[in-house]
Amino acid sequence: MRYVKISKQNTYEFLERLKKIGTLYAPHKISEKFFDFCEVDDVKDVMFEYQRTIRPPRRFFYPEREVLFTFDTRKVELYENLPSDKKQILFGVHSCDIVALRTMDSKFIDDQPDPYYKSRRENGIVIGLSCLPDEYCFCNVRRVEFVDAGFDLFFHELPDGFLVRVGTVVGHKLVDPYEGELFEEVCPDDTENMSKFEEKRTSMFTTQGNWDNLRYFMELRLNHPMYIRESEKCLGCGNCTLTCPSCKCYDVQDIPSIDGRTGERIRFWDSCQFRSHGLVAGDHNFRETKQDRFHNRYQCKNSYCSATTTSFCVGCGRCTYFCPADIQFKKNLMEIAGYKGGYS
Protein backbone atom coordinates (compact mmCIF):
# COMPACT_ATOMS: atom_id res chain seq x y z
CA MET A 1 0.00 0.00 0.00
CA ARG A 2 1.13 3.54 -0.73
CA TYR A 3 1.38 5.96 2.20
CA VAL A 4 1.75 9.72 2.02
CA LYS A 5 1.48 12.57 4.47
CA ILE A 6 -0.44 15.83 4.21
CA SER A 7 -0.39 18.81 6.59
CA LYS A 8 -3.64 20.18 8.00
CA GLN A 9 -3.23 23.39 5.99
CA ASN A 10 -2.65 21.46 2.76
CA THR A 11 -5.68 19.31 3.51
CA TYR A 12 -7.86 22.38 3.09
CA GLU A 13 -6.16 23.08 -0.22
CA PHE A 14 -6.64 19.44 -1.24
CA LEU A 15 -10.36 19.67 -0.42
CA GLU A 16 -10.55 22.84 -2.48
CA ARG A 17 -9.07 20.99 -5.45
CA LEU A 18 -11.39 18.01 -4.94
CA LYS A 19 -14.30 20.38 -5.49
CA LYS A 20 -13.13 20.78 -9.08
CA ILE A 21 -13.46 17.05 -9.75
CA GLY A 22 -17.03 16.67 -8.57
CA THR A 23 -19.50 17.50 -5.84
CA LEU A 24 -17.69 17.30 -2.53
CA TYR A 25 -19.56 16.24 0.59
CA ALA A 26 -18.04 16.26 4.06
CA PRO A 27 -19.19 16.22 7.69
CA HIS A 28 -20.59 19.52 8.94
CA LYS A 29 -21.98 20.51 12.28
CA ILE A 30 -25.65 21.12 11.53
CA SER A 31 -26.93 21.83 15.05
CA GLU A 32 -25.89 21.81 18.67
CA LYS A 33 -25.57 18.02 18.80
CA PHE A 34 -25.74 16.74 15.26
CA PHE A 35 -23.46 16.31 12.27
CA ASP A 36 -24.33 15.48 8.70
CA PHE A 37 -22.63 15.10 5.33
CA CYS A 38 -23.25 18.37 3.48
CA GLU A 39 -22.01 19.74 0.19
CA VAL A 40 -18.81 21.64 0.90
CA ASP A 41 -18.98 25.34 0.23
CA ASP A 42 -16.28 26.75 2.51
CA VAL A 43 -13.68 24.04 3.21
CA LYS A 44 -13.09 25.63 6.65
CA ASP A 45 -16.56 24.36 7.65
CA VAL A 46 -15.51 20.72 7.27
CA MET A 47 -15.45 18.90 10.61
CA PHE A 48 -12.49 16.60 11.09
CA GLU A 49 -13.62 15.43 14.51
CA TYR A 50 -17.12 14.08 14.78
CA GLN A 51 -18.63 10.86 16.10
CA ARG A 52 -21.40 10.12 13.65
CA THR A 53 -23.53 11.86 11.06
CA ILE A 54 -27.29 11.79 11.50
CA ARG A 55 -27.80 10.37 8.02
CA PRO A 56 -25.66 7.50 6.79
CA PRO A 57 -23.44 7.93 3.71
CA ARG A 58 -25.40 5.29 1.80
CA ARG A 59 -27.83 8.01 0.80
CA PHE A 60 -25.34 9.33 -1.76
CA PHE A 61 -25.49 6.05 -3.66
CA TYR A 62 -29.00 5.04 -2.74
CA PRO A 63 -31.06 8.19 -2.15
CA GLU A 64 -34.02 8.30 0.22
CA ARG A 65 -36.30 8.71 -2.77
CA GLU A 66 -35.60 8.30 -6.45
CA VAL A 67 -37.47 7.93 -9.72
CA LEU A 68 -36.58 4.54 -11.22
CA PHE A 69 -38.71 4.91 -14.31
CA THR A 70 -41.22 7.18 -15.88
CA PHE A 71 -44.02 5.40 -17.70
CA ASP A 72 -46.69 5.72 -20.34
CA THR A 73 -49.80 3.79 -19.36
CA ARG A 74 -51.24 3.70 -22.90
CA LYS A 75 -48.11 2.37 -24.55
CA VAL A 76 -47.44 0.22 -21.47
CA GLU A 77 -43.82 1.30 -21.53
CA LEU A 78 -41.28 2.08 -18.86
CA TYR A 79 -38.51 4.60 -19.49
CA GLU A 80 -35.32 4.23 -17.49
CA ASN A 81 -34.28 7.16 -15.36
CA LEU A 82 -30.65 6.30 -14.61
CA PRO A 83 -28.56 8.69 -12.51
CA SER A 84 -26.20 11.12 -14.21
CA ASP A 85 -22.47 10.41 -14.38
CA LYS A 86 -21.57 13.28 -12.07
CA LYS A 87 -18.78 12.51 -9.62
CA GLN A 88 -19.63 12.52 -5.93
CA ILE A 89 -16.76 12.77 -3.48
CA LEU A 90 -17.35 11.82 0.12
CA PHE A 91 -14.68 13.09 2.46
CA GLY A 92 -14.48 12.10 6.12
CA VAL A 93 -16.15 8.69 6.10
CA HIS A 94 -15.44 6.62 9.20
CA SER A 95 -14.31 3.02 8.96
CA CYS A 96 -17.66 1.67 10.20
CA ASP A 97 -19.52 3.49 7.42
CA ILE A 98 -17.04 2.29 4.81
CA VAL A 99 -17.65 -1.34 5.80
CA ALA A 100 -21.39 -0.64 5.81
CA LEU A 101 -21.13 0.52 2.21
CA ARG A 102 -19.36 -2.71 1.36
CA THR A 103 -22.20 -4.70 2.93
CA MET A 104 -24.59 -2.70 0.73
CA ASP A 105 -22.42 -3.49 -2.30
CA SER A 106 -22.72 -7.20 -1.54
CA LYS A 107 -26.50 -7.01 -2.01
CA PHE A 108 -26.86 -4.25 -4.60
CA ILE A 109 -23.95 -5.26 -6.82
CA ASP A 110 -24.38 -9.04 -6.91
CA ASP A 111 -25.22 -11.32 -9.82
CA GLN A 112 -28.28 -9.13 -10.48
CA PRO A 113 -26.82 -5.66 -9.97
CA ASP A 114 -29.01 -2.68 -9.19
CA PRO A 115 -28.09 -0.26 -12.03
CA TYR A 116 -28.93 2.88 -10.06
CA TYR A 117 -26.78 2.05 -7.05
CA LYS A 118 -24.01 0.60 -9.19
CA SER A 119 -23.74 3.66 -11.39
CA ARG A 120 -23.51 6.02 -8.42
CA ARG A 121 -20.98 3.79 -6.69
CA GLU A 122 -18.85 3.76 -9.82
CA ASN A 123 -18.97 7.54 -9.93
CA GLY A 124 -18.24 7.91 -6.23
CA ILE A 125 -14.97 8.62 -4.47
CA VAL A 126 -14.75 7.63 -0.81
CA ILE A 127 -12.16 9.24 1.44
CA GLY A 128 -11.95 7.78 4.92
CA LEU A 129 -11.07 9.58 8.12
CA SER A 130 -9.88 8.22 11.45
CA CYS A 131 -11.94 8.86 14.55
CA LEU A 132 -12.08 8.46 18.29
CA PRO A 133 -15.02 6.53 19.74
CA ASP A 134 -17.62 7.66 22.22
CA GLU A 135 -19.68 5.43 24.51
CA TYR A 136 -22.08 4.52 21.68
CA CYS A 137 -19.36 3.12 19.40
CA PHE A 138 -18.66 -0.61 19.23
CA CYS A 139 -17.10 -1.03 15.81
CA ASN A 140 -14.11 -2.74 17.43
CA VAL A 141 -16.10 -5.73 18.68
CA ARG A 142 -17.63 -5.85 15.19
CA ARG A 143 -14.06 -6.07 13.81
CA VAL A 144 -14.53 -3.11 11.50
CA GLU A 145 -12.59 -0.44 13.39
CA PHE A 146 -9.76 -0.52 10.87
CA VAL A 147 -10.62 -0.97 7.21
CA ASP A 148 -8.58 -2.69 4.53
CA ALA A 149 -10.79 -1.95 1.55
CA GLY A 150 -13.67 0.17 0.39
CA PHE A 151 -11.88 3.56 0.38
CA ASP A 152 -9.90 5.42 -2.24
CA LEU A 153 -7.93 7.35 0.36
CA PHE A 154 -7.94 7.06 4.15
CA PHE A 155 -6.81 9.95 6.36
CA HIS A 156 -5.29 9.03 9.72
CA GLU A 157 -5.03 11.89 12.17
CA LEU A 158 -1.55 13.01 13.20
CA PRO A 159 -0.66 15.92 15.52
CA ASP A 160 0.37 18.00 12.48
CA GLY A 161 -1.73 16.63 9.65
CA PHE A 162 -2.74 13.25 8.30
CA LEU A 163 -1.07 10.03 7.27
CA VAL A 164 -2.89 8.96 4.13
CA ARG A 165 -3.36 5.39 3.00
CA VAL A 166 -3.99 5.02 -0.73
CA GLY A 167 -6.53 2.28 -1.30
CA THR A 168 -7.31 2.27 -5.04
CA VAL A 169 -6.09 3.41 -8.42
CA VAL A 170 -8.56 6.28 -8.13
CA GLY A 171 -6.75 7.17 -4.90
CA HIS A 172 -3.37 7.09 -6.63
CA LYS A 173 -4.73 9.40 -9.32
CA LEU A 174 -5.89 11.87 -6.66
CA VAL A 175 -2.48 11.95 -5.00
CA ASP A 176 -0.23 11.88 -8.11
CA PRO A 177 -0.73 15.47 -9.32
CA TYR A 178 0.05 16.92 -5.90
CA GLU A 179 2.93 14.66 -4.88
CA GLY A 180 5.67 16.90 -3.50
CA GLU A 181 3.31 19.86 -3.47
CA LEU A 182 0.50 18.94 -1.07
CA PHE A 183 1.59 15.41 -0.21
CA GLU A 184 4.97 14.54 1.26
CA GLU A 185 6.73 11.34 2.27
CA VAL A 186 5.86 9.63 5.51
CA CYS A 187 8.68 9.78 8.08
CA PRO A 188 9.21 7.40 11.03
CA ASP A 189 7.79 10.00 13.45
CA ASP A 190 4.50 10.01 11.54
CA THR A 191 4.24 6.24 11.81
CA GLU A 192 5.01 6.54 15.51
CA ASN A 193 2.24 9.12 15.90
CA MET A 194 -0.24 6.99 14.01
CA SER A 195 0.66 4.13 16.32
CA LYS A 196 0.00 6.28 19.36
CA PHE A 197 -3.31 7.44 17.93
CA GLU A 198 -4.40 3.86 17.32
CA GLU A 199 -3.33 2.85 20.84
CA LYS A 200 -5.28 5.71 22.36
CA ARG A 201 -8.27 4.88 20.19
CA THR A 202 -8.25 1.20 21.09
CA SER A 203 -8.21 2.00 24.80
CA MET A 204 -11.19 4.32 24.49
CA PHE A 205 -13.73 1.70 23.40
CA THR A 206 -16.09 0.79 26.24
CA THR A 207 -16.41 -2.76 24.93
CA GLN A 208 -13.39 -4.90 24.22
CA GLY A 209 -12.76 -8.23 22.55
CA ASN A 210 -15.01 -9.44 19.75
CA TRP A 211 -18.60 -10.48 19.34
CA ASP A 212 -18.04 -13.27 16.83
CA ASN A 213 -20.25 -15.73 18.71
CA LEU A 214 -23.08 -13.23 19.17
CA ARG A 215 -25.23 -14.51 16.32
CA TYR A 216 -25.19 -18.02 17.72
CA PHE A 217 -26.31 -16.86 21.13
CA MET A 218 -29.02 -14.85 19.43
CA GLU A 219 -30.38 -18.05 17.93
CA LEU A 220 -29.95 -20.08 21.07
CA ARG A 221 -31.86 -17.42 23.00
CA LEU A 222 -34.58 -16.63 20.49
CA ASN A 223 -37.14 -16.11 23.22
CA HIS A 224 -34.99 -13.94 25.44
CA PRO A 225 -37.13 -11.71 27.68
CA MET A 226 -35.17 -8.68 26.49
CA TYR A 227 -37.21 -8.70 23.27
CA ILE A 228 -40.50 -8.31 25.10
CA ARG A 229 -39.20 -5.70 27.54
CA GLU A 230 -37.47 -3.55 24.94
CA SER A 231 -40.03 -3.84 22.15
CA GLU A 232 -42.64 -2.50 24.54
CA LYS A 233 -40.60 0.72 24.74
CA CYS A 234 -40.28 0.88 20.95
CA LEU A 235 -42.35 3.56 19.20
CA GLY A 236 -42.01 1.90 15.80
CA CYS A 237 -40.75 5.17 14.33
CA GLY A 238 -38.07 3.59 12.16
CA ASN A 239 -35.30 6.01 13.19
CA CYS A 240 -32.97 3.11 13.87
CA THR A 241 -33.30 1.80 10.32
CA LEU A 242 -33.26 5.16 8.56
CA THR A 243 -30.07 6.24 10.31
CA CYS A 244 -28.49 2.77 9.92
CA PRO A 245 -25.60 2.77 7.42
CA SER A 246 -26.31 -0.81 6.31
CA CYS A 247 -30.14 -0.89 6.18
CA LYS A 248 -31.31 -1.18 2.62
CA CYS A 249 -35.01 -2.03 2.58
CA TYR A 250 -36.99 -0.05 0.07
CA ASP A 251 -40.51 0.15 -1.21
CA VAL A 252 -41.63 0.98 -4.73
CA GLN A 253 -44.72 2.90 -5.72
CA ASP A 254 -46.27 4.08 -8.97
CA ILE A 255 -47.31 7.71 -8.91
CA PRO A 256 -49.59 8.40 -11.88
CA SER A 257 -50.01 11.85 -13.32
CA ILE A 258 -53.35 13.58 -12.86
CA ASP A 259 -54.72 12.29 -16.18
CA GLY A 260 -53.34 8.80 -15.56
CA ARG A 261 -51.52 8.69 -18.90
CA THR A 262 -48.02 8.96 -17.56
CA GLY A 263 -46.38 8.64 -14.20
CA GLU A 264 -43.33 7.79 -12.19
CA ARG A 265 -42.23 4.55 -10.60
CA ILE A 266 -40.42 5.70 -7.49
CA ARG A 267 -38.57 3.91 -4.77
CA PHE A 268 -37.98 5.16 -1.27
CA TRP A 269 -36.42 3.86 1.91
CA ASP A 270 -38.67 1.56 3.86
CA SER A 271 -38.29 0.33 7.42
CA CYS A 272 -38.82 -3.16 8.80
CA GLN A 273 -40.17 -1.41 11.88
CA PHE A 274 -43.27 -0.32 9.97
CA ARG A 275 -46.36 -2.49 10.02
CA SER A 276 -46.59 -2.39 6.22
CA HIS A 277 -43.19 -4.10 5.79
CA GLY A 278 -44.47 -7.67 6.02
CA LEU A 279 -48.03 -6.99 4.93
CA VAL A 280 -49.42 -8.85 1.92
CA ALA A 281 -52.76 -8.93 0.15
CA GLY A 282 -55.63 -10.32 2.14
CA ASP A 283 -54.41 -8.36 5.16
CA HIS A 284 -52.00 -11.09 6.19
CA ASN A 285 -48.89 -9.79 7.94
CA PHE A 286 -45.74 -11.90 8.21
CA ARG A 287 -44.50 -9.68 11.05
CA GLU A 288 -47.73 -8.81 12.75
CA THR A 289 -46.64 -7.42 16.11
CA LYS A 290 -44.18 -4.73 17.09
CA GLN A 291 -42.21 -7.42 18.87
CA ASP A 292 -42.00 -9.48 15.66
CA ARG A 293 -40.61 -6.47 13.84
CA PHE A 294 -38.24 -5.56 16.66
CA HIS A 295 -36.92 -9.12 16.72
CA ASN A 296 -36.57 -9.15 12.96
CA ARG A 297 -34.24 -6.15 13.03
CA TYR A 298 -32.04 -7.68 15.71
CA GLN A 299 -31.64 -10.86 13.68
CA CYS A 300 -31.09 -9.02 10.38
CA LYS A 301 -28.48 -6.61 11.73
CA ASN A 302 -26.54 -9.43 13.34
CA SER A 303 -26.65 -11.74 10.37
CA TYR A 304 -23.48 -12.59 8.52
CA CYS A 305 -22.29 -10.73 5.43
CA SER A 306 -19.96 -13.07 3.58
CA ALA A 307 -18.46 -10.25 1.48
CA THR A 308 -17.05 -8.49 4.52
CA THR A 309 -17.01 -11.52 6.86
CA THR A 310 -18.67 -9.28 9.43
CA SER A 311 -22.21 -8.75 10.59
CA PHE A 312 -24.34 -6.17 8.80
CA CYS A 313 -24.28 -4.08 11.97
CA VAL A 314 -21.00 -2.16 12.04
CA GLY A 315 -21.31 -0.74 15.53
CA CYS A 316 -21.69 2.92 14.54
CA GLY A 317 -24.09 3.57 17.41
CA ARG A 318 -26.62 5.56 15.36
CA CYS A 319 -29.64 3.40 16.19
CA THR A 320 -29.09 3.99 19.89
CA TYR A 321 -27.99 7.61 19.65
CA PHE A 322 -31.02 8.60 17.60
CA CYS A 323 -33.62 6.40 19.33
CA PRO A 324 -36.32 8.56 20.88
CA ALA A 325 -37.21 5.75 23.31
CA ASP A 326 -33.61 5.32 24.47
CA ILE A 327 -33.43 1.66 23.45
CA GLN A 328 -29.81 0.61 23.90
CA PHE A 329 -28.91 -1.71 21.04
CA LYS A 330 -25.39 -2.46 22.25
CA LYS A 331 -26.50 -3.12 25.81
CA ASN A 332 -29.36 -5.34 24.66
CA LEU A 333 -27.09 -7.43 22.46
CA MET A 334 -24.67 -7.89 25.34
CA GLU A 335 -27.56 -9.03 27.47
CA ILE A 336 -28.55 -11.68 24.95
CA ALA A 337 -25.01 -12.94 24.48
CA GLY A 338 -24.25 -12.76 28.18
CA TYR A 339 -21.25 -10.47 27.67
CA LYS A 340 -20.40 -8.85 30.95
CA GLY A 341 -16.92 -7.38 30.93
CA GLY A 342 -16.07 -4.09 29.37
CA TYR A 343 -19.44 -2.43 29.35
CA SER A 344 -19.60 0.88 31.14
Next chain:
Amino acid sequence: MSQSKTQDEGKENIYDTAKCRLLRKYKLSESDKLFLFRFEDPEIATNWRFKPGQFVEVSLLGLGEVPISICSSARRMGFFELCIRNAGRVTSQIHKLQPGSLVGIRGPYGNGFPMEQFYNRDLLLVAAGLGMAPLRSVFLYAIDNRWLFGNITIINSAKFGNELLFKRELEAMKDIATAEDISIVQTATRDPDFKGLHGRATSHFEKVNVDPKNCAVAMCGPPAMYKGMFEELIARGYDPRYIFVTLERRMKCGVGKCGHCNIGTATSWKYACKDGPVFDYYAITSIPGLI
Protein backbone atom coordinates in the same frame (compact mmCIF):
# COMPACT_ATOMS: atom_id res chain seq x y z
CA MET B 1 -37.12 -5.27 -22.72
CA SER B 2 -33.89 -5.77 -21.14
CA GLN B 3 -33.34 -9.42 -21.93
CA SER B 4 -32.90 -9.13 -25.67
CA LYS B 5 -32.01 -5.47 -26.09
CA THR B 6 -29.65 -5.22 -23.21
CA GLN B 7 -27.20 -7.86 -24.24
CA ASP B 8 -26.37 -5.76 -27.27
CA GLU B 9 -26.10 -2.65 -25.17
CA GLY B 10 -24.12 -4.45 -22.49
CA LYS B 11 -26.46 -2.96 -19.92
CA GLU B 12 -29.38 -4.42 -18.13
CA ASN B 13 -31.90 -2.86 -15.87
CA ILE B 14 -33.14 -5.63 -13.63
CA TYR B 15 -36.30 -3.67 -12.83
CA ASP B 16 -37.33 -3.22 -16.46
CA THR B 17 -40.33 -5.18 -17.68
CA ALA B 18 -41.22 -6.91 -20.92
CA LYS B 19 -44.59 -6.34 -22.53
CA CYS B 20 -46.96 -9.29 -22.40
CA ARG B 21 -50.35 -9.60 -23.97
CA LEU B 22 -53.19 -11.29 -22.17
CA LEU B 23 -54.57 -13.86 -24.63
CA ARG B 24 -57.20 -15.71 -22.61
CA LYS B 25 -58.62 -15.71 -19.16
CA TYR B 26 -60.60 -18.49 -17.50
CA LYS B 27 -62.51 -18.56 -14.29
CA LEU B 28 -61.22 -21.19 -11.89
CA SER B 29 -63.24 -20.28 -8.82
CA GLU B 30 -65.15 -17.32 -7.43
CA SER B 31 -61.92 -15.54 -6.57
CA ASP B 32 -59.33 -17.15 -8.86
CA LYS B 33 -58.76 -16.76 -12.56
CA LEU B 34 -56.25 -18.30 -14.93
CA PHE B 35 -54.49 -15.85 -17.27
CA LEU B 36 -52.69 -16.88 -20.42
CA PHE B 37 -49.96 -14.43 -21.47
CA ARG B 38 -47.56 -14.18 -24.37
CA PHE B 39 -44.54 -11.88 -24.71
CA GLU B 40 -44.99 -9.27 -27.41
CA ASP B 41 -41.35 -9.52 -28.49
CA PRO B 42 -41.18 -12.78 -30.49
CA GLU B 43 -37.56 -13.24 -29.53
CA ILE B 44 -38.34 -13.18 -25.83
CA ALA B 45 -41.41 -15.34 -26.39
CA THR B 46 -39.20 -17.98 -28.02
CA ASN B 47 -36.28 -17.82 -25.64
CA TRP B 48 -37.88 -17.17 -22.28
CA ARG B 49 -37.43 -20.10 -19.88
CA PHE B 50 -38.46 -20.78 -16.33
CA LYS B 51 -38.41 -23.58 -13.80
CA PRO B 52 -41.42 -24.98 -11.96
CA GLY B 53 -41.81 -23.09 -8.68
CA GLN B 54 -40.47 -19.81 -10.02
CA PHE B 55 -42.52 -16.62 -10.10
CA VAL B 56 -42.79 -13.43 -12.10
CA GLU B 57 -43.51 -9.84 -11.13
CA VAL B 58 -46.62 -8.64 -12.94
CA SER B 59 -46.63 -4.90 -13.44
CA LEU B 60 -49.67 -2.72 -14.02
CA LEU B 61 -48.38 0.76 -14.71
CA GLY B 62 -49.78 3.23 -12.26
CA LEU B 63 -50.68 0.53 -9.75
CA GLY B 64 -47.50 -1.41 -9.14
CA GLU B 65 -46.18 -4.93 -9.21
CA VAL B 66 -47.23 -8.26 -7.69
CA PRO B 67 -45.31 -11.53 -7.46
CA ILE B 68 -47.23 -14.44 -9.03
CA SER B 69 -46.18 -18.08 -9.37
CA ILE B 70 -46.06 -19.46 -12.89
CA CYS B 71 -48.48 -22.36 -13.17
CA SER B 72 -47.95 -23.61 -16.71
CA SER B 73 -45.50 -26.25 -17.85
CA ALA B 74 -41.93 -25.10 -18.30
CA ARG B 75 -41.81 -27.31 -21.40
CA ARG B 76 -44.66 -25.61 -23.21
CA MET B 77 -43.01 -22.59 -24.72
CA GLY B 78 -44.09 -19.28 -26.15
CA PHE B 79 -46.68 -18.57 -23.48
CA PHE B 80 -47.14 -18.88 -19.78
CA GLU B 81 -50.06 -19.04 -17.40
CA LEU B 82 -50.67 -17.35 -14.09
CA CYS B 83 -53.35 -18.30 -11.61
CA ILE B 84 -54.26 -15.11 -9.81
CA ARG B 85 -56.50 -14.63 -6.78
CA ASN B 86 -58.44 -11.42 -6.54
CA ALA B 87 -56.99 -10.44 -3.20
CA GLY B 88 -55.53 -6.96 -3.31
CA ARG B 89 -55.13 -3.62 -5.01
CA VAL B 90 -53.22 -4.86 -8.07
CA THR B 91 -54.73 -8.32 -8.45
CA SER B 92 -58.28 -6.92 -8.42
CA GLN B 93 -57.33 -4.80 -11.44
CA ILE B 94 -55.65 -7.74 -13.19
CA HIS B 95 -58.95 -9.60 -12.82
CA LYS B 96 -60.67 -6.80 -14.74
CA LEU B 97 -58.25 -7.01 -17.70
CA GLN B 98 -59.74 -8.14 -20.99
CA PRO B 99 -57.95 -10.34 -23.52
CA GLY B 100 -55.75 -8.13 -25.66
CA SER B 101 -54.59 -6.03 -22.72
CA LEU B 102 -50.91 -5.47 -22.10
CA VAL B 103 -49.06 -5.90 -18.82
CA GLY B 104 -45.38 -5.70 -17.89
CA ILE B 105 -43.56 -8.83 -16.78
CA ARG B 106 -40.14 -9.31 -15.25
CA GLY B 107 -38.60 -12.53 -14.13
CA PRO B 108 -38.62 -15.44 -13.73
CA TYR B 109 -37.38 -15.20 -10.16
CA GLY B 110 -36.66 -17.56 -7.31
CA ASN B 111 -34.87 -20.87 -7.19
CA GLY B 112 -37.79 -23.07 -8.28
CA PHE B 113 -38.05 -26.77 -7.56
CA PRO B 114 -34.84 -28.72 -8.30
CA MET B 115 -36.48 -30.90 -10.95
CA GLU B 116 -33.20 -32.57 -11.96
CA GLN B 117 -32.91 -33.98 -8.45
CA PHE B 118 -36.37 -35.48 -8.88
CA TYR B 119 -35.47 -37.46 -12.01
CA ASN B 120 -35.97 -41.22 -11.77
CA ARG B 121 -37.98 -40.82 -8.60
CA ASP B 122 -41.64 -41.09 -7.82
CA LEU B 123 -43.36 -37.78 -7.20
CA LEU B 124 -45.73 -36.80 -4.43
CA LEU B 125 -47.26 -33.36 -4.89
CA VAL B 126 -49.36 -31.92 -2.10
CA ALA B 127 -51.24 -28.69 -2.67
CA ALA B 128 -53.65 -26.77 -0.50
CA GLY B 129 -55.72 -23.87 -1.80
CA LEU B 130 -53.76 -21.54 -4.04
CA GLY B 131 -50.78 -23.84 -3.52
CA MET B 132 -52.04 -25.77 -6.51
CA ALA B 133 -50.78 -22.98 -8.79
CA PRO B 134 -47.01 -23.59 -8.53
CA LEU B 135 -47.54 -27.34 -8.16
CA ARG B 136 -49.49 -27.46 -11.41
CA SER B 137 -46.28 -26.31 -13.04
CA VAL B 138 -44.40 -29.20 -11.40
CA PHE B 139 -47.15 -31.67 -12.31
CA LEU B 140 -47.34 -30.61 -15.95
CA TYR B 141 -43.56 -30.67 -16.18
CA ALA B 142 -43.62 -34.28 -14.99
CA ILE B 143 -46.42 -35.13 -17.43
CA ASP B 144 -44.56 -33.50 -20.32
CA ASN B 145 -41.40 -35.42 -19.36
CA ARG B 146 -43.16 -38.56 -18.29
CA TRP B 147 -40.18 -40.84 -18.95
CA LEU B 148 -38.05 -38.99 -16.37
CA PHE B 149 -40.28 -39.77 -13.41
CA GLY B 150 -41.77 -42.79 -11.70
CA ASN B 151 -45.25 -42.95 -10.26
CA ILE B 152 -46.96 -39.65 -9.55
CA THR B 153 -49.50 -38.77 -6.89
CA ILE B 154 -51.01 -35.34 -6.70
CA ILE B 155 -53.18 -34.33 -3.77
CA ASN B 156 -55.17 -31.18 -4.39
CA SER B 157 -57.04 -29.85 -1.38
CA ALA B 158 -59.14 -26.81 -0.56
CA LYS B 159 -61.55 -25.80 2.15
CA PHE B 160 -64.54 -26.05 -0.18
CA GLY B 161 -65.07 -28.11 -3.29
CA ASN B 162 -65.72 -25.07 -5.47
CA GLU B 163 -62.34 -23.65 -4.40
CA LEU B 164 -60.40 -26.63 -5.75
CA LEU B 165 -58.19 -25.10 -8.42
CA PHE B 166 -57.79 -26.93 -11.73
CA LYS B 167 -60.29 -29.50 -10.47
CA ARG B 168 -61.77 -30.27 -13.90
CA GLU B 169 -58.39 -30.30 -15.57
CA LEU B 170 -57.09 -32.85 -13.06
CA GLU B 171 -60.25 -34.94 -13.44
CA ALA B 172 -59.81 -34.97 -17.20
CA MET B 173 -56.18 -36.06 -16.82
CA LYS B 174 -57.29 -39.07 -14.86
CA ASP B 175 -58.62 -40.49 -18.08
CA ILE B 176 -55.41 -39.87 -19.97
CA ALA B 177 -53.14 -41.22 -17.28
CA THR B 178 -52.56 -44.91 -16.86
CA ALA B 179 -54.55 -45.68 -13.79
CA GLU B 180 -51.73 -47.41 -11.94
CA ASP B 181 -48.96 -44.87 -12.29
CA ILE B 182 -50.79 -41.62 -11.68
CA SER B 183 -53.01 -41.05 -8.71
CA ILE B 184 -55.05 -37.88 -8.55
CA VAL B 185 -56.65 -37.08 -5.21
CA GLN B 186 -58.92 -34.07 -4.78
CA THR B 187 -60.28 -33.37 -1.36
CA ALA B 188 -62.30 -30.70 0.44
CA THR B 189 -61.48 -30.10 4.09
CA ARG B 190 -64.49 -28.16 5.33
CA ASP B 191 -67.23 -28.85 2.82
CA PRO B 192 -69.78 -31.51 3.91
CA ASP B 193 -71.75 -30.96 0.68
CA PHE B 194 -68.82 -31.67 -1.61
CA LYS B 195 -69.40 -34.68 -3.83
CA GLY B 196 -65.92 -36.09 -3.55
CA LEU B 197 -63.27 -36.83 -0.97
CA HIS B 198 -63.28 -35.13 2.40
CA GLY B 199 -60.54 -34.34 4.88
CA ARG B 200 -56.99 -33.10 4.82
CA ALA B 201 -54.23 -34.37 2.56
CA THR B 202 -52.81 -36.46 5.41
CA SER B 203 -55.98 -38.54 5.61
CA HIS B 204 -55.63 -39.83 2.03
CA PHE B 205 -52.30 -41.57 2.19
CA GLU B 206 -53.90 -44.87 1.22
CA LYS B 207 -54.37 -43.42 -2.28
CA VAL B 208 -50.73 -42.45 -2.58
CA ASN B 209 -49.04 -44.74 -5.09
CA VAL B 210 -45.39 -43.78 -4.58
CA ASP B 211 -42.48 -45.58 -2.96
CA PRO B 212 -41.47 -43.44 0.08
CA LYS B 213 -37.83 -44.57 -0.19
CA ASN B 214 -37.53 -43.35 -3.74
CA CYS B 215 -39.82 -40.38 -3.90
CA ALA B 216 -39.50 -36.61 -4.16
CA VAL B 217 -42.12 -34.56 -2.38
CA ALA B 218 -43.16 -31.03 -3.36
CA MET B 219 -45.67 -29.14 -1.28
CA CYS B 220 -47.37 -25.78 -1.41
CA GLY B 221 -49.90 -24.65 1.12
CA PRO B 222 -50.19 -22.99 4.50
CA PRO B 223 -47.33 -23.46 7.03
CA ALA B 224 -49.64 -25.45 9.33
CA MET B 225 -50.00 -28.06 6.60
CA TYR B 226 -46.22 -28.40 6.30
CA LYS B 227 -45.86 -29.20 9.98
CA GLY B 228 -48.47 -31.94 9.81
CA MET B 229 -47.16 -33.32 6.54
CA PHE B 230 -43.54 -33.37 7.72
CA GLU B 231 -44.46 -35.57 10.68
CA GLU B 232 -46.55 -37.84 8.49
CA LEU B 233 -43.90 -38.13 5.78
CA ILE B 234 -41.01 -38.83 8.14
CA ALA B 235 -43.11 -41.40 10.01
CA ARG B 236 -43.86 -43.12 6.69
CA GLY B 237 -40.19 -43.30 5.79
CA TYR B 238 -39.90 -40.56 3.16
CA ASP B 239 -36.36 -39.33 2.57
CA PRO B 240 -36.09 -35.82 4.12
CA ARG B 241 -33.48 -34.82 1.52
CA TYR B 242 -36.20 -34.98 -1.11
CA ILE B 243 -38.93 -33.04 0.68
CA PHE B 244 -39.40 -29.51 -0.65
CA VAL B 245 -41.89 -26.80 0.13
CA THR B 246 -42.46 -23.34 -1.28
CA LEU B 247 -43.04 -20.30 0.93
CA GLU B 248 -45.04 -17.15 0.51
CA ARG B 249 -43.65 -13.78 1.56
CA ARG B 250 -43.91 -10.19 0.38
CA MET B 251 -41.61 -10.54 -2.60
CA LYS B 252 -41.62 -6.98 -3.79
CA CYS B 253 -38.48 -6.79 -5.91
CA GLY B 254 -37.82 -10.46 -6.69
CA VAL B 255 -34.07 -9.94 -6.86
CA GLY B 256 -32.96 -9.95 -3.20
CA LYS B 257 -32.76 -6.21 -2.79
CA CYS B 258 -35.81 -4.63 -1.19
CA GLY B 259 -35.74 -6.72 1.98
CA HIS B 260 -39.47 -7.33 2.45
CA CYS B 261 -39.35 -11.10 2.07
CA ASN B 262 -36.57 -11.58 4.60
CA ILE B 263 -36.83 -14.70 6.73
CA GLY B 264 -34.68 -16.63 9.12
CA THR B 265 -32.33 -15.74 11.93
CA ALA B 266 -28.82 -14.38 12.37
CA THR B 267 -26.86 -17.37 11.05
CA SER B 268 -29.34 -18.11 8.27
CA TRP B 269 -30.66 -14.85 6.94
CA LYS B 270 -32.56 -15.49 3.72
CA TYR B 271 -34.57 -13.71 1.11
CA ALA B 272 -37.54 -15.81 0.08
CA CYS B 273 -37.39 -14.33 -3.42
CA LYS B 274 -33.81 -15.28 -4.13
CA ASP B 275 -32.77 -18.02 -1.70
CA GLY B 276 -36.28 -19.47 -2.06
CA PRO B 277 -39.20 -19.57 -2.40
CA VAL B 278 -38.49 -23.32 -2.48
CA PHE B 279 -36.78 -24.66 0.64
CA ASP B 280 -35.89 -28.19 1.62
CA TYR B 281 -36.89 -30.06 4.74
CA TYR B 282 -33.66 -29.34 6.61
CA ALA B 283 -33.80 -25.59 5.92
CA ILE B 284 -37.38 -25.45 7.13
CA THR B 285 -36.75 -27.45 10.28
CA SER B 286 -33.43 -25.82 11.22
CA ILE B 287 -34.18 -22.15 10.55
CA PRO B 288 -36.70 -20.66 12.96
CA GLY B 289 -39.47 -18.56 11.51
CA LEU B 290 -39.69 -20.11 8.05
CA ILE B 291 -42.96 -21.80 8.89
